[in-house]
Amino acid sequence: MPEPLLCVDNLTIAFDGSTVVESLSLELHAGETLAIVGESGSGKSVSALGLMNLLPGNAKVSGERRLNGTRLNTLGNAEWNGLRGNTVGVVFQEPMTSLNPLHRVGKQIGESLRLHQGLRGKAARARAKNLLEQVKLPRAEELLDAWPHQLSGGQRQRVMIAMAIANNPSLLIADEPTTALDVTVQQEILALLKELRDQHGMGLLLISHDLNLVRRHADRVCVMFQGKIQESGPVEQVFEQPQSDYTQRLLAAEPEGRPSPVAERPPLLTVKQLSVSFKRPKPGLFKRQPPAFEAVKATDLTVAPGETLGIVGESGSGKTTLASAIMRMVTSQGDITLGDAPLSKLTGNDLRRQRHRLQMVFQDPYGALSPRMPVFDIVSEGLRFHYPHLSATEVTERVHQTLREVGLPESCAARYPHEFSGGQRQRIAVARAIILEPELLVLDEPTSALDRTVQKQLVTLLRDLQARRQLSYLFISHDLAVVRAMAHRIMVLKDGEVVEQGPCLDVLASPQHSYTQSLIAAAYLKDFAG
Template sequence: MFEPTNANPLLRLQEFSVAFNDSVVVDSLSLTVNAGETLAIVGESGSGKSVSALGAIDLLPSNATVSGQRWLEEINLNQLTKRDWNGIRGNRVGFIFQEPMTSLNPLHRIGKQIGETLRLHQGIGGQAARTRAKALLEQVQLPRPEELLDAWPHQLSGGQRQRVMIAMAIANNPALLIADEPTTALDVTVQQEILALLKELRDRHGMGVLLISHDLNLVRRHADRVCVMYQGKVQETGSVVDVFDKPKSDYTKALIAAEPEGRPAAPVNATPLLTTHQLSVSFKRPKTGLFQRQPPAFDALKATDLSISPGETLGVVGESGSGKTTLASAIMRLVASQGEVTLGDATLSQLSGDALRRQRHRLQMVFQDPYGALSPRMPVFDIVSEGLHFHYPNLTPAEITERVHRTLREVGLPESCAARYPHEFSGGQRQRIAVARAIILEPELLVLDEPTSALDRTVQKQLVTLLRELQARRQLSYLFISHDLAVVRAMAHRIMVLKDGEVIEQGDCLEVLANPQHAYTKALIKAAHLD
């Protein structure tokens, strides 16, 4: 097994187990994280990755039972009091959580949140804390750090928020940094920047890094060793080269092979279903002062023409802020826009009120987050059938029940799911429920906004297969938005590249990915390692 030269163990877990009530979720885990190295834990959702990390530093809920040995350098973690733990977390151990928007306090400015950890662990406050916070923002390569100190979390992009989380995690020069899915939902170029930054900080400060990720491509490029987990148990551990090039367990082999593959069936009808003409979206900028002039509007989407035929998928790619979701929202008539949107024989851009609502069954949207897109207070039956009551008011209860059950079966879920609630399902199952809610209305077009970004690679592959089958069976058209070019390659017939709200390149998907013409497209492909 690979060990770095002069290995200095930071974190050691021996026969470490975690149970919730009578359910064992981590079973006899043993691992070591050394100074100056990155150990990655990989596996599907529910494999025990995050629970292992949270349990190691005593962040699990009270109903969790932890057993086994835990050491941080010379400290026996099993003997710590609550006060001792408060002195270690955020000080000797830094933690980067998966979703920075929910991890940052929306009611406090960035400078105050960074300053809080400095005050708690180093007693630094006032101007000294602000100066140190500014230096930390510079260290994580954020532009205009003085301005960002006074910004609110919602004013930052996903990549900027993640950098703020890193700044908070390294504020007290920790010996160990735990990064739990630090690049999920970030664009490929931002992913590379974040992980390159973590490597630079690791080398500069001699930290050990425990990286939790389901993205095997990123792990292969940025980790030294890897631990593969499945259903709470370690399948194999070793150097990245050994595990990826010579996997021993069948599960590891299946995990490595779970790359989206294949191509969608060719559309049979070239007549456009959806067209946009000179579609654009502008947002007003707030005034900086009471007597200041109104600043010019921000053009989130510039005049855009596109068309999608029945049974065709148009992939839309680009970094955060490029205008992808704004384009989708404008087509769905969820934001005010200029220009024309036509769906078949209906000019949607000229409709409003009830006339627009009556057209909505023809185009539906599947959102990025399967956790936030479904009401936690409604059973699956009510979630899936809700739209039927408005668009098909003449259906009898028996007909509605039959449609719900048939649609659940079509997306690969048993009828018994109808009586359960969203929290009882995995992320992939929730996304299938979201797809069922959309297709039960028999739409002609689905707008899919990053539908696979929060899912493991094996679940992504399953969802891609499902979407292609539905498309072939129903002749559905897709507007497929994603930052994952491997998924786009498996899904899209044509591809459109957006940058700063403007289309810079479009064409046949395989042609564009194989022979990109624009430098920005080339950079995206290089970051995704598709070149």
């Protein structure tokens, strides 16, 4: 065997005396993909940051690290700056926070080219365009002048990959590169990384909690738990014959079960011919206004009391826009009726009085909660608005009762969001919604940023709440395993149009539309009918 590209021996990382990674050892060869998997908090990302000397000053890092035979422990700050972005490329988990919102895409790619290759002006722009073409982004010349917020999640992630490979690195570290992306884009991103790895002969260190993707795209895998490697080896060997108890639990943590059946009753929510369109920016002073962009096209749907309607589709298919229109958060055309209330016709105070009947849990548990408010204020804020007659004691009792109902202790009320894990934050968001005793809960990708074990816990919680409270759910997700465990019926959206709908298991077991078939194939789950 040739000398490893990356060799790590007994890497240990501690913060203020508390060890978070202990005696991590691994090897990665050129042209190989090594995956590190494990739950949130297992030490995956911290290990990668420790490898690249990107941890804060209070971190103590020990152990041997070698890259292409160079001892990384001996490098000074200037040498590290020359190494990162040059010999080593990094693709971070959340491209929207990794990209500078104040600079256009071309300038951000050009910065790395200027620092490491001295390219400027037209030469830098030409190289940046070539990189965007390498990562298979259409309209590369146009995208160079785009702002990050104008790109989809998949496009932003491709821009991050373009920046990471700009200087032909020997090692590419991809930290959760597919989190919150839909299944087809996930497959495209991982296939792209594999293609680039083979083209450039790189070593790829892939950090992920998505075991299906790891199974398909990695050569070897290391399983981490509480800062330690529990098991490592070829992917097929570890996944088919796991030796450690933790690996076995992790592989068994896929959401399972089905929601309780619902009786036939008149619908709680009725949506008829709902359409949403957005004006496109005018290209110039004397140019004609382009036609509006139709994000949702003449959509009908119903949700019965106690029923879950799953809405699936790729990014940009109109899922979140449809939910926002039903919540009356964006302007729309069509009829929206909740029980006996014609929501589409209500405005002002009349609409606000109906808000407690339908609530929304957003995708990002980090951004959805105010960092400046304790949990008590976050959960009770809507309660104080909709039920002003409640005394302080009654508000406190309701907050504590609701926290217990979502599986959190009363002591959480005095703490702030940053003190909680992603799964706990999502439970807080659910508590904030259900404390108002809504009839309909809109759940927009509530599990996308969570690892498998936490996903399973949240799915169980949501099903229990539905059974106890007879809640109706509008459940938006790109994760078909979660949808299967949650939904009674499924609606498949593509380009703002419904292409297929029906009972959940029927659609997943026998999809009729080619688009639905492609979504199911990309999800890589063996038995949708079970």
